[in-house]
Amino acid sequence: MNFDFTDDQHAIKRTAKEFLAARYKPERLRELAEAGEYDDAVWAEMAELGWAGIFIDEQHGGQGLGIVELVILMEELGYALAPSPFFANAAAGLVLQGAGTDEQKQRWLPGIASGEGTGTVGVLRDGGAPLVPDADTAAVLVLLDENGGGTVVTGADAEIEPRATIDSTRRFSSVRATGGEPLGSDTEGARAAICTALAAELTGVAQRAMEMAVEYAKDRKQFDRPIGAYQAVSHRCAQMLLEVEGARSTTYYAGWAADNEPESLPLAASMAKAYASDAGWRVTASSLQVHGGIGFTWEHDLHFFLKRAKTDGHLFGGAREHRDRVAGLALRSGAAVGA
Amino acid sequence: MDLTLSPKEQAFRDELRAWMEANHPGEEPEGDEAAFEFRTAWQRKCHEDGWAGISWPKEFGGRGATLIEQAIFNEETVRAKAPAQANVLALAMGGPTVITHGSEEQKQRFLDPILSADEIWCQGFSEPDSGSDLASLKTRAVKSNGGWKVTGQKVWTTFAHHAKWCMLVARTDQDAPKHQGLTYFLMDMEQEAVQVRPLVQITGEAEFNELFIEEAEIPDENVVGGVGNGWGVAITTLMHERATLAFGLQVQVKIALAELVQLVRDEGLDDDPVIRQRIGQLVTEAEVLRLNAYRGLTQIMKTGVPGPEGSLGKWHWSDVNQSLTETAMEVRGPEAPVVDGEWTYRFLRARANSIEGGTTEILKNIVAERVLGLPKLR
Numbered sequence: 092m093n094f095d096f097t098d099d100q101h102a103i104k105r106t107a108k109e110f111l112a113a114r115y116k117p118e119r120l121r122e123l124a125e126a127g128e129y130d131d132a133v134w135a136e137m138a139e140l141g142w143a144g145i146f147i148d149e150q151h152g153g154q155g156l157g158i159v160e161l162v163i164l165m166e167e168l169g170y171a172l173a174p175s176p177f178f179a180n181a182a183a184g185l186v187l188q189g190a191g192t193d194e195q196k197q198r199w200l201p202g203i204a205s206g207e208g209t210g211t212v213g214v215l216r217d218g219g220a221p222l223v224p225d226a227d228t229a230a231v232l233v234l235l236d237e238n239g240g241g242t243v244v245t246g247a248d249a250e251i252e253p254r255a256t257i258d259s260t261r262r263f264s265s266v267r268a269t270g271g272e273p274l275g276s277d278t279e280g281a282r283a284a285i286c287t288a289l290a291a292e293l294t295g296v297a298q299r300a301m302e303m304a305v306e307y308a309k310d311r312k313q314f315d316r317p318i319g320a321y322q323a324v325s326h327r328c329a330q331m332l333l334e335v336e337g338a339r340s341t342t343y344y345a346g347w348a349a350d351n352e353p354e355s356l357p358l359a360a361s362m363a364k365a366y367a368s369d370a371g372w373r374v375t376a377s378s379l380q381v382h383g384g385i386g387f388t389w390e391h392d393l394h395f396f397l398k399r400a401k402t403d404g405h406l407f408g409g410a411r412e413h414r415d416r417v418a419g420l421a422l423r424s425g426a427a428v429g430a
Numbered sequence: 431m432d433l434t435l436s437p438k439e440q441a442f443r444d445e446l447r448a449w450m451e452a453n454h455p456g457e458e459p460e461g462d463e464a465a466f467e468f469r470t471a472w473q474r475k476c477h478e479d480g481w482a483g484i485s486w487p488k489e490f491g492g493r494g495a496t497l498i499e500q501a502i503f504n505e506e507t508v509r510a511k512a513p514a515q516a517n518v519l520a521l522a523m524g525g526p527t528v529i530t531h532g533s534e535e536q537k538q539r540f541l542d543p544i545l546s547a548d549e550i551w552c553q554g555f556s557e558p559d560s561g562s563d564l565a566s567l568k569t570r571a572v573k574s575n576g577g578w579k580v581t582g583q584k585v586w587t588t589f590a591h592h593a594k595w596c597m598l599v600a601r602t603d604q605d606a607p608k609h610q611g612l613t614y615f616l617m618d619m620e621q622e623a624v625q626v627r628p629l630v631q632i633t634g635e636a637e638f639n640e641l642f643i644e645e646a647e648i649p650d651e652n653v654v655g656g657v658g659n660g661w662g663v664a665i666t667t668l669m670h671e672r673a674t675l676a677f678g679l680q681v682q683v684k685i686a687l688a689e690l691v692q693l694v695r696d697e698g699l700d701d702d703p704v705i706r707q708r709i710g711q712l713v714t715e716a717e718v719l720r721l722n723a724y725r726g727l728t729q730i731m732k733t734g735v736p737g738p739e740g741s742l743g744k745w746h747w748s749d750v751n752q753s754l755t756e757t758a759m760e761v762r763g764p765e766a767p768v769v770d771g772e773w774t775y776r777f778l779r780a781r782a783n784s785i786e787g788g789t790t791e792i793l794k795n796i797v798a799e800r801v802l803g804l805p806k807l808r
Contacts, residue, residue: 092439092498093432094721094728100431159431305802320805322791325798332797333742340721341714347431362714414710415703421691421713422700428688428713 111171144204151200158349169295179225183210189281242271258402283360290363293371334370365413371400469516504678520551531655552593584641612660748783
């Protein structure tokens with residue numbers, strides 16, 4: 092039993108943290124978020140580093156690594172709050188690699204892996220996908236239906252309407268499409284891997300918001316004392332740590348299950364997404380409370396984190412939906428209880 | 431990352447499971463005396479077959495198990511619904527303290543009877559006016575001929591009514607700063623000067639006791655770790671087993687959860703959306719308990735220092751266990767307050783979880799100050 096990354100995985104994490112901290116300094120982040128833009132040069136660098144295809148097979152142009160490596164990158168992207176098409180593109184890669192036909196894989200995975208022809212995934216509801224990340228620039232779109240299947244369409248075949256969300260660090264659209272090519276197989280595993288990736292991003296966002304709160308609580312003085320000396324504040328910070336660590340543990344476990352124990356993945360991923368969706372919101376909201384009035388201002392960066400966390404929490408099923416799925420598994424077979 | 435057991439760890443688990451199955455003594459009898467006898471007999475059997483003192487070094491009669499093996503042992507004991515070993519406080523805390531801080535003579539004198547359950551131990555740390563603030567304790571020991579005379583009062587003393595020895599912390603220097611005037615003693619409970627009075631709890635049981643001590647005698651050779659060093663020795667005692675404690679607790683929660691899931695089915699609430707949300711949350715939280723414990727253990731094995739997950743475990747467990755039993759009451763509906771010997775007992779007993787072994791408030795202080803580095807209010 093060893094619940095730790097390998098040396099290589101630690102190296103990926105270190106590199107990602109340093110790279111993203113250098114590229115997305117707070118001023119730059121704000122500039123991009125306020126303009127609603129990504130930095131194409133940074134995306135090209137990420138692709139150069141092999142990030143875009145980190146989990147994609149080598150035969151399709153990827154690095155041939157696993158979901159744990161994807162989790163590592165997503166956590167750091169969340170920590171840096173990177174405005175980037177990384178997630179949307181990875182989601183498309185996960186579905187096509189997991190459920191695409193051979194032909195679909197050959198056609199789309201190399202572009203996704205190199206970052207030159209990005210993809211995205213939407214979840215259909217009443218015939219359209221209401222909130223699809225980075226659909227406006229995607230070369231290929233996968234639309235998942237309610238029965239575990241999905242279709243593949245090109246940008247040219249889809250009606251894409253940009254939508255403003257509270258999260259200005261990313262771009263979203265609604266998508267409608269008729270026709271398209273059905274996927275080759277069931278998407279359950281791919282959906283679970285997508286949820287795991289989002290849980291990882293939420294963990295990173297929450298970690299950063301907690302660090303901001305702790306730093307502020309040490310510096311900010313009221314009644315001649317740092318506010319972090321008051322239990323109302325320090326206990327709130329301790330609660331943040333509990334939730335961040337819980338989100339991290341369930342997410343890493345789901346990543347490990349995806350690579351090593353796929354039969355455990357659907358449950359593990361739903362637990363991770365449920366827990367991290369709540370933790371992402373509660374920790375960022377709690378961090379805002381610790382910051383007081385300044386945290387509510389546009390001028391402070393915290394709101395970008397809070398809004399991204401809220402948005403991630405609702406993508407690919409919110410906490411309520413995933414908790415219900417966990418309960419269903421427990422009540423049906425008892426397997427989820429696992430004593 | 432590898433969340434499966436190594437072949438050696440798996441072999442340990444298999445051997446233990448087979449042994450538990452072959453030797454399981456069945457249901458624990460009702461009544462304090464009978465139950466304690468039963469646990470004593472169980473510990474003797476464990477000791478005979480080499481399953482007492484799992485993490486103690488082999489030279490002192492233990493098994494010399496790794497942290498993971500200790501964790502597996504805790505998990506498997508709960509999973510098999512095997513009884514607790516009678517001398518649990520001495521096995522988990524007293525013995526390891528003597529091994530770390532005791533003299534050669536103390537090791538010779540005290541360790542064997544702990545393993546064989548011939549001498550039961552209790553722990554005299556808490557006092558009526560000093561629970562969380564251990565350094566403020568008032569029980570005092572005054573030097574006498576060849577030893578010490580101890581006077582004071584202790585409280586929440588588990589097993590005091592069965593115990594031969596008490597790990598007692600008393601003030602030996604009134605003038606020294608709070609932490610420095612304390613000494614760790616092993617007090618013989620079988621003397622007139624020590625009176626034990628059971629404390630009846632909200633469950634109606636008496637697990638704990640009050641201890642009234644009036645000039646009890648303790649010889650010099652029963653000081654552990656030197657006069658005035660009680661604080662450090664006591665901390666060692668409290669540190670022992672914290673690392674692996676969570677493993678037994680998380681399995682306990684999972685077993686209770688399986689029973690709760692059955693209760694939900696029996697009550698026909700499988701499709702109740704509110705209950706489903708609670709069950710989904712509890713299943714997830716129970717998994718967080720398990721996974722945080724695993725991550726904490728990995729951290730200790732790698733660096734020798736518990737990670738932040740370790741400090742969170744006990745507090746989180748008490749939250750989860752309380753919320754689990756509250757959900758069970760909700761599911762039982764109008765039957766909930768009826769005494770059933772099962773859920774009502776657990777529901778009431780769980781109220782102690784956030785107090786015993788360090789209150790949630792104190793644990794949050796520890797996390798805030800030592801893990802997050804926030805300033806102290808003092």
